[in-house]
Amino acid sequence: MKLILVSPPFGEKGQKSKGLPIAPPVLEYLAGLTLQVRPDVTVELVDANKEQFNPDQADADLISFTVLTPQAPWVYRMADRLRQMGRQVLLGGIHVTALPDEAGRHADAIVLGEAEEIWGALLDDAEKRRLKPVYQGGFPELKGLSRPITNLWKTNYVYGYFQTSRGCPHRCTFCSVHEFFGGRVRTRPIDEVVAEIAQSKRRLFWGIDDNVWGVNMDYTIELYLEMGKSLRGKSWFGSGDLVSVDHPRAGELLTNARKAGLTAVLVGWESNNIGSLEEYKAVTKQGRQRRDAIKKIRDHGIEVMLFMMIGGRQDRREDYEGILKLCDELKVSAHPVMTTPFPGTQLYELYKPYLVPGLDWDSFDGNHAVFTHDDPLMSIDYREEAIVKLRAELFTIPRILGRIPQISWRGFPMSHITSWMIQYPQGRAFTQFAREREALKKTEAPG
Incomplete structure (x- = not known):
């Protein structure tokens, strides 16, 4: 067969x-x-x-x-x-x-x-x-999972991946992870995770957990401690919340994370607009002092990128400029995506009356506005043009080079290299998308 x-x-x-x-x-x-x-x-x-x-x-x-x-x-x-x-x-x-x-x-x-x-x-x-x-399918415990098969590809990849848990403790309205994985967080045995990474021929990895350190503080610290002991010369990046950096053991967590090879983390900042944060039910995952949390992570030698959504029904025009100002102030990069209500999420049900009729699912890609906005200044065309412009401004070479030295030298050189490896290609991809979008508009223009 x-x-x-x-x-x-x-x-x-x-x-x-x-x-x-x-x-x-x-x-x-x-x-x-x-x-x-x-x-x-x-x-x-x-x-x-x-x-x-x-x-x-x-x-x-x-x-x-x-x-x-x-x-x-x-x-x-x-x-x-x-x-x-x-x-x-x-x-x-x-x-x-x-x-x-x-x-x-x-x-x-x-x-x-x-x-x-x-x-x-x-x-x-x-x-x-x-x-x-x-x-x-059910929601099995994660002991004894099969190992990934990595030698069947016809193409090559820079990064591999590993998984330590399934699920997320947060219940953000825009995310389907907690529903898809059964509403609770399950973790893999630490020895199995470490053995899998150690035996991989790859050197660079993506930690594909929805939250690399917010599922269980004691488990995660022990995991990183064992990874640091056993994995030499391997680096990885992942995604995490900010509230975990408020934890009394956060210093221990971040120290062990860096020793375990973590070079960069995409943190869920979500939005500068408090109305949007409340609509997304993402306020509690931000922590008490999220700006201080960014500095604390970087002081431990780990680069930070902010995951942000823009163009939601609570957002306003000034929020686009607010993202750029925030990133310039903190000297940090961001990955802005168009707020997108995916089916299976609470946000989809909330936004269903405002969805643009006739759109197929390939418009739900984080680049297109798929719902109407009550503010006439936040038209579909404006929101799509504004996010393209914002991305272009976020990833200029001077801005990228200005951010990298903000990472503590405790992470040198891999965290600094990773910062460039993430930011520069992302900037090129956004630039290419903008060019293709402009070319498409010209071909669709009448006459």
């Missing part, structure tokens, strides 16, 4: 892009899970961001896609074509779990939730061509 696992493209409207320098985590893990439960199955991995996926040439007993919301239209087109040719198609991922009826119309079977408890039976059914329409 042959299985093809496909990671869909992130490019706008399903166009192939250069992709991320990070190996698609779900595919490597599913390959490992497959070989754990059915070692006789032949597995092929396809990253459609980096290579062409032609459904007419896809020859396998089962072809599976993992789906995020903006990827759904491309996946559905591919799936429909494959099924016309008699191929069995499986869909899974957050978007599928959020909208199972929609996804089910384009697949022979869908997986809701996590795959570990049903994967073996699903593969057996696929081999017999007796797939059930729906496989309801």
